[in-house]
Amino acid sequence: MSIDLDQRRAIGDEIHGAAPTGDVKTLWEEHLLNLRLVNPANRRKFKVIVVGTGLAGAGAASTLSELGYQVEAFTLHDAPRRAHSVAAQGGINAAKAYKADGDSVDRLFRDTVKGGDFRSREADVHRLAELSVRVIDHLTALGVPFAREYGGQIATRSFGGVQVSRTFYARGQTGQQLQLAGSQQLLKEVGAGRTTLHTRVEMLDLIVADGRAVGIVVRDMITGEIRPVTAHAVILATGGYGNVYFKSTLAKSSNVTATWRAHKRGALFGNPCFVQFHPTSLPLSNEWQSKTTLMSESLRNDGRVWVPKQPGDDRAPGDIPEQDRDYYLERMYPAFGNLAPRDISSRAAKLQLDAGKGVGPLRNGVYLDFADAIERLGRATMEERYGNLFELYIDATGEDPLTTPMRIAPGPHFVMGGLWTDYNQMSNVPGLFVGGEASFNYHGANRLGANSLLSASVDGWFVIPWTVADYLAPRLGTEVLGHDHPDVVAAVADARARVERLLAVGGTTAPDHYHKELGQLLTDHVGVERHAEGLAKGQDAIRELREDFWRNVRVVGHGAQLNQELERAGRLADYLELAELMALDALDRDESAGAHFRSEHQTSEGEAMRDDEHWTSGSAWATAGDDGRPVRHSEPLTFEAVPLATRSYK
Amino acid sequence: MRLILDVWRQDDAASPGRFERYEVAEATPEMSLLELLDMLNAQLVTEGRDPIAFDHDCREGICGSCGVMIDGRPHGPVDSTPACLQRVRNYAAGDIVTIEPFRAGAFPVIRDLVVDRSSLDRIITAGGYISTATNAAPEALTLPVNKHQAEAAMDHAACIGCGACVAACPNGAAQLFAGAKVAHLAELPQGQVERYERVRSMVTTMEDMFGSCTNYGECVPACPAGIELDVIAHLNRDFRRAVIHERRGEQPRRDDVPWLARLRSGPWLQSDPDDRPTDDRDADA
Numbered sequence: 001m002s003i004d005l006d007q008r009r010a011i012g013d014e015i016h017g018a019a020p021t022g023d024v025k026t027l028w029e030e031h032l033l034n035l036r037l038v039n040p041a042n043r044r045k046f047k048v049i050v051v052g053t054g055l056a057g058a059g060a061a062s063t064l065s066e067l068g069y070q071v072e073a074f075t076l077h078d079a080p081r082r083a084h085s086v087a088a089q090g091g092i093n094a095a096k097a098y099k100a101d102g103d104s105v106d107r108l109f110r111d112t113v114k115g116g117d118f119r120s121r122e123a124d125v126h127r128l129a130e131l132s133v134r135v136i137d138h139l140t141a142l143g144v145p146f147a148r149e150y151g152g153q154i155a156t157r158s159f160g161g162v163q164v165s166r167t168f169y170a171r172g173q174t175g176q177q178l179q180l181a182g183s184q185q186l187l188k189e190v191g192a193g194r195t196t197l198h199t200r201v202e203m204l205d206l207i208v209a210d211g212r213a214v215g216i217v218v219r220d221m222i223t224g225e226i227r228p229v230t231a232h233a234v235i236l237a238t239g240g241y242g243n244v245y246f247k248s249t250l251a252k253s254s255n256v257t258a259t260w261r262a263h264k265r266g267a268l269f270g271n272p273c274f275v276q277f278h279p280t281s282l283p284l285s286n287e288w289q290s291k292t293t294l295m296s297e298s299l300r301n302d303g304r305v306w307v308p309k310q311p312g313d314d315r316a317p318g319d320i321p322e323q324d325r326d327y328y329l330e331r332m333y334p335a336f337g338n339l340a341p342r343d344i345s346s347r348a349a350k351l352q353l354d355a356g357k358g359v360g361p362l363r364n365g366v367y368l369d370f371a372d373a374i375e376r377l378g379r380a381t382m383e384e385r386y387g388n389l390f391e392l393y394i395d396a397t398g399e400d401p402l403t404t405p406m407r408i409a410p411g412p413h414f415v416m417g418g419l420w421t422d423y424n425q426m427s428n429v430p431g432l433f434v435g436g437e438a439s440f441n442y443h444g445a446n447r448l449g450a451n452s453l454l455s456a457s458v459d460g461w462f463v464i465p466w467t468v469a470d471y472l473a474p475r476l477g478t479e480v481l482g483h484d485h486p487d488v489v490a491a492v493a494d495a496r497a498r499v500e501r502l503l504a505v506g507g508t509t510a511p512d513h514y515h516k517e518l519g520q521l522l523t524d525h526v527g528v529e530r531h532a533e534g535l536a537k538g539q540d541a542i543r544e545l546r547e548d549f550w551r552n553v554r555v556v557g558h559g560a561q562l563n564q565e566l567e568r569a570g571r572l573a574d575y576l577e578l579a580e581l582m583a584l585d586a587l588d589r590d591e592s593a594g595a596h597f598r599s600e601h602q603t604s605e606g607e608a609m610r611d612d613e614h615w616t617s618g619s620a621w622a623t624a625g626d627d628g629r630p631v632r633h634s635e636p637l638t639f640e641a642v643p644l645a646t647r648s649y650k
Numbered sequence: 651m652r653l654i655l656d657v658w659r660q661d662d663a664a665s666p667g668r669f670e671r672y673e674v675a676e677a678t679p680e681m682s683l684l685e686l687l688d689m690l691n692a693q694l695v696t697e698g699r700d701p702i703a704f705d706h707d708c709r710e711g712i713c714g715s716c717g718v719m720i721d722g723r724p725h726g727p728v729d730s731t732p733a734c735l736q737r738v739r740n741y742a743a744g745d746i747v748t749i750e751p752f753r754a755g756a757f758p759v760i761r762d763l764v765v766d767r768s769s770l771d772r773i774i775t776a777g778g779y780i781s782t783a784t785n786a787a788p789e790a791l792t793l794p795v796n797k798h799q800a801e802a803a804m805d806h807a808a809c810i811g812c813g814a815c816v817a818a819c820p821n822g823a824a825q826l827f828a829g830a831k832v833a834h835l836a837e838l839p840q841g842q843v844e845r846y847e848r849v850r851s852m853v854t855t856m857e858d859m860f861g862s863c864t865n866y867g868e869c870v871p872a873c874p875a876g877i878e879l880d881v882i883a884h885l886n887r888d889f890r891r892a893v894i895h896e897r898r899g900e901q902p903r904r905d906d907v908p909w910l911a912r913l914r915s916g917p918w919l920q921s922d923p924d925d926r927p928t929d930d931r932d933a934d935a
């Protein structure tokens with residue numbers, strides 16, 4: 001097997017995110033002044049498509065609709081409320097500094113840049129921190145029942161990787177409450193007749209004409225009808241692709257199709273290999289388990305992580321005395337202990353598992369122990385704080401965390417990668433905007449806990465509505481493309497042909513079978529720890545699997561009906577292409593950074609070693625040319641406000 | 651362990667449905683009932699037969715996508731637990747598990763176990779929100795909320811929108827769902843401004859589509875989110891007040907607005923662009 005990189009990818013020109021330069025603290029304010037505006041009376045002349053009604057999509061759609069644009073919103077779910085944002089548990093960060101603990105906008109900014117291991121865009125991250133303040137105001141006004149102190153003030157807690165208390169939460173259901181607030185705003189606009197909502201409709205392709213995004217091709221999931229929708233601009237807020245691993249903390253319908261099809265139509269894909277493994281997922285217990293359930297990281301505030309010192313120690317946890325336990329996070333990272341960031345905690349857990357110290361029937365977990373916290377705070381407080389998480393755990397395992405330590409393990413959870421966007425959240429295809437987990441710009445190589453609900457909210461409510469106007473303003477007077485335009489006709493024909501091709505393979509193997517195989521390949525080769533040889537092998541194996549899929553997949557039923565096998569197969573076909581790019585990107589990025597840990601690049605103490613000289617950049621991939629090699633463009637990153645430093649949580 | 655599954659099969663809304671019997675040979679106790687369906691579907695696909703369509707997504711009890719009648723009960727044998735978290739361990743080898751779609755007039759079957767629950771969102775569309783435009787919110791701390799009230803609001807806001815309450819109700823009423831939203835927003839200071847208009851609009855919209863509540867209380871044990879019956883009392887109380895306010899002329903009626911009439915009659919998701927209400931803000935331009 002050859003690892004020769006140059007045979008696998010080509011190098012393209014440098015690209016730039018068009019972030020304004022100057023004092024990072026005032027960039028966004030100045031930028032707003034420079035953005036063009038659309039006169040309120042003219043807004044109704046513009047039609048904007050929003051794909052995805054998660055936190056990012058619902059925010060963008062409802063705000064644009066309030067402003068007076070014609071909005072068409074699409075979701076593959078039967079109701080906007082069901083987007084996967086609903087599943088976020090722990091909370092949302094904001095630099096409100098409601099506690100006298102030294103927090104500030106600049107500190108959230110710095111923590112996010114450092115947490116991302118210096119692989120994100122400074123200007124974008126500062127904007128994220130700045131706007132976090134408005135997000136909390138907005139959500140509160142919309143009726144999100146944030147946890148409160150006795151005096152009536154909003155309560156906060158601290159969350160993995162930071163030493164201040166800036167995470168706002170609504171019990172263990174923060175994402176649900178935010179998502180409900182967002183979808184209610186969207187439905188308000190539907191009621192007002194300004195937004196048209198299409199549920200159970202899946203985007204299958206992007207329509208590009210004259211180099212601009214001018215519409216999408218969709219499939220009605222009930223009738224199977226495939227048709228075009230054209231508009232002046234398209235916003236993708238279709239969430240993350242972590243479910244490419246099959247067993248992940250994501251919802252089963254999460255997919256990459258919308259962004260991947262856009263990529264195939266010319267949009268650059270940023271840092272596809274940056275995947276976060278969550279250290280507090282439930283260990284798998286059987287083959288039929290359909291996903292890994294997440295136990296919120298907030299549990300690490302009060303839980304202590306440990307494994308037995310002796311590999312293979314079979315005693316029940318209660319029978320293992322203190323001196324035989326290794327509280328490895330506290331030992332390895334005394335300053336942060338059990339709150340060490342996710343990538344570090346996940347890797348530390350993997351080290352213990354690899355050393356044979358895993359616990360539980362399959363020896364695939366580590367303990368998260370609440371005994372000390374129960375003694376300190378009492379059972380009632382623990383139940384108030386974590387009640388529903390404990391219930392979830394009891395239900396899944398039959399064990400009570402109040403009496404037996406929980407078992408946890410790293411699981412794929414969040415993707416920092418996504419479509420490349422500039423400072424305006426616009427991709428390199430003009431008119432195509434991307435927000436939320438579908439985009440790539442805030443979290444660098446690792447995301448801080450509670451920062452993703454934030455980035456989805458900021459993009460949807462406070463960035464895209466402003467920047468879309470800037471794009472639309474000079475296009476006043478242009479008509480949306482007719483459905484008989486050749487580029488529209490061609491895109492629809494492509495989408496139909498693809499569906500027919502899937503149905504026509506006529507093999508013997510179910511799509512889910514391939515998905516599981518793909519997940520295993522990724523876990524083995526593009527997982528918590530990667531190395532060149534494994535990645536090259538992984539890339540080749542993924543390609544073979546894809547070829548096998550197109551020869552042997554069986555999609556039962558036909559296309560003119562609700563056909564969930566067909567939906568699965570279509571999404572999987574895109575995952576099989578994306579996965580190859582993930583392996584290639586991980587192979588290409590010859591350094592360790594954040595969640596991307598290349599075992600060739602570590603310090604003598606086993607910590608990630610960045611290569612700032614060569615890799616202080618984002619990677620933005622273009623689809624393969626005729627020679628079959630994807631083209632990697634680099635976006636150089638500069639760090640002025642937060643000087644490059646080695647991340648240390650010791 | 652071997653289980654027998656009697657599953658409702660129906661090709662589409664227009665076709666008649668029927669039960670079909672299947673067998674799963676190797677179910678394990680920790681599997682969820684949806685994973686049991688996954689297993690059966692894998693079997694069916696291997697045999698080249700159409701797998702059973704069912705809604706699901708998060709598989710952890712929060713998205714509200716799942717929802718089927720299992721042995722005649724919404725979501726399954728265990729109270730207050732969504733289908734995705736019901737476990738095979740509640741069955742013994744050889745048991746027959748009957749799975750059919752939610753049965754309610756307001757939830758037409760789309761295919762097999764998949765039903766159309768968009769009628770629930772119509773209720774929300776009629777008023778289940780607080781009308782604050784983006785960027786118009788005051789600093790969050792200017793609205794202190796009593797901790798107990800915040801907790802109560804959270805209790806009501808926990809509804810996952812699954813529709814089990816409707817399926818459980820002999821009348822097919824949606825009072826628990828609507829009451830949960832009304833009570834959530836009415837509990838908070840932010841929700842006061844639109845409180846009565848909200849409830850009036852939501853209730854009248856609901857009554858167009860769902861049956862009437864006669865206090866059977868079957869909804870509560872079926873509810874996976876722990877919504878309590880008191881939200882229905884809340885709903886009724888606020889609705890009565892709204893009617894009184896309206897009679898006294900203290901309450902503007904939004905009924906005259908064309909979109910509201912359209913919302914009631916459907917198709918609710920489509921709106922005619924020519925018929926869009928003029929945005930007041932446009933007038934100042």
Ligand SMILES: Cc1cc2nc3c(=O)[nH]c(=O)nc-3n(C[C@H](O)[C@H](O)[C@H](O)COP(=O)(O)OP(=O)(O)OC[C@H]3O[C@@H](n4cnc5c(N)ncnc54)[C@H](O)[C@@H]3O)c2cc1C
Pocket residue numbers: 051052053054055056057074075076077080082083084085086087088089090091092093174175201202203204237238239240249250251255257258294413414435436437438449450451452453454456
């Ligand atoms: C279990 C879990 C817990 C989490 N906890 C936290 C937390 O505590 N704090 C935090 O900050 N972050 C958390 N995250 C991350 C965070 O929830 C997500 O990153 C964020 O909610 C993503 O929001 P989004 O709007 O980008 O996408 P989503 O909410 O995933 O929405 C995607 C939308 O796109 C639609 N869609 C997708 N593809 C198509 C298509 N092809 N056609 C049509 N529609 C499509 C879907 O229907 C949906 O409406 C958590 C994530 C998980 C998985």
Ligand code: SF4
Pocket residue numbers: 808809810811812813814815816826827830872873874875876877
């Ligand atoms: S009230 Fe309960 S049963 Fe009814 S929709 Fe909400 S969560 Fe489901």
Ligand code: FES
Pocket residue numbers: 705706707708709710711712713714715716717732733734735810
């Ligand atoms: S699948 Fe989400 S609640 Fe059951």
